Amino acid sequence: MKxxxxxxxxxxxxxxLEERxxxxxxxxxxxIxxxxTALNYRDLEIAHGHYHTAFRLPLVPLSDGVGEVIAIGEDVTRFKIGDRVCSTFWQRWTGGSFRMAEPSYQRGGPLDGLLSEYAILDEQAAVFAPRNLSDIEASTLPCAAVTAWQALVTEGHIRAGETVLVQGTGGVSLFALQFARASGARVIVTSSSDEKLERAKSLGAFGGINYRRTPEWSAAVLDMTDGRGVDHVIEVGGPQSFEQSLKAASxxxxINVIGYLGGSEGNINPLDIFRKQVEVRGIPVGSRESFEAMNRAIEALDLKPVIDRVFDWTDVANSMRYFAAESRFGKVVLQHVG
Incomplete structure (x- = not known):
């Protein structure tokens, strides 16, 4: 196989491209x-050698993907030949708290990923793909969608009438927008692009802030919420934006800490957390249990991932260059034809 x-x-x-x-x-x-398969920021960092953990090479990249079961080993009970499944990111985190996750069993590093014609999955490390989604759409779920669901639903227990702030218009942020709206919450989006803000509003966001024009965007958030602040923050910018997130929070x-697109250097005063009694948590994707709960909601509400562009799976270098240009709105997918 290739x-x-x-x-x-x-x-x-x-x-x-190699033969294996x-x-x-x-x-x-x-x-399968x-x-x-679909790209995440993590994949780009691993390829460039900038990821916070160095993995043994050679490595088949990419953690996200969907496939058809074509063979099963002995004692497999969860799936049969012909089923359509997504891989989980954490191969041995089936449920419970993050204490149950094993760092050495992450798909796409240190374990080989899904950028190949065929892949072996433990039956406990796969879920049924939502029946309302195409292969291209379902491939985007394992990291970005589960991360947003874990932050807002599994950990955040989001409720109707609350307000969510999402930073940017990448995969996690747009999934968070969709899940928040499906839960009856209001959403404010920050972006450096007015065009992207308008597109986010077409997905249901009620407010948008251009952080280039408004670097102290927390003041605008407070204005939009009558001084109350937001109940949930999807924090993907890192230390540079965290101060604004704290000021914007109710x-x-x-505050769900997910990424560091704005850099990993910065200062945070813990007293600011204390004064507002803000709950800050890291979101390391989520368990299979969260993935399955999310998929049930996706089917019930007929939610559709936002796809920016589709490449052929062998054109991964160009797809990553496009991904790095940050002009995208939603997910970048690699389609396996044949």
């Missing part, structure tokens, strides 16, 4: 024919 392999970090041209032996499922494993609000 697979894309990262042989050396630091250069996207080091992603090469056809894998065979062992006990409690399934073999990969139909589509008393007893929640």
């Amino acid at each position: 697979a894309i392999v990262l042989n050396e970090a630091g250069n996207l041209d080091n992603l090469t 032996p056809m894998p065979q499922p062992e006990r409690q494993e399934i073999l 024919r990969v139909k589509a 008393r007893r609000g929640q």
Whole structure:
């Protein structure tokens, strides 16, 4: 079978198409024919060698994907041949708190990812793809969608009438917008692009703030919420934006720390957290239990992921260059044809 392999970090041209032996499922494993995969910021950082953890190479990249089960090993009970499944990011976090997650079992690093024609999955590390989604749409779920769901629903217990602030218009933020609206919450979006803000409003956001024109955007958030602040923040900017998130949060609000697109350097005064009694938590994607609950909601509400652009799966270097340009609105997908 063919697979894309990262042989050396630091250069996207080091992603090469290679021939590998056809894998065979062992006990409690399934073999899938990969139909589509999707990019996350993590994948780009691993390829460039900037990720906070260095993984052993060579590595097949990408954690997100969907495929059709074409063979099963002994004692497999959760799936049958012909089923359409998504891989989970945390291969051994089936449920419960993050204490149950094992760092050495993350798909796309340190475990090989899904950027190949076929892949082996433990049957406990897969979920049924939502029946209302295409392969391209379902491929986007394992990281970005589960992260947004974990933040707002599993951990955040979002309620109707609350207000959510999402930073930017990447995958996590747009999924958070959709889940928040489906829960009856209001959403404010920040972006450097007026065009993207208008597109976010077309998805249901009631307010948008251009943070380039308004660097102290927390004041605008307070104006939009009559001084109360927001109940939930999807914090993807990192230390540079965290100060504004704190100022924008309501008393007893929640800040979900997910990314660091604005850089990893900065100062945070813990007294600011204390004064508002804000709850700050890191969101390391989520468990299979969260994934399955999210998929039930996606089917029930017929929610559709926002897809920006689709590339052929072998054109991964160009897809990552496009992803890095940050002009996208939503997810970038790699389609496996054939």
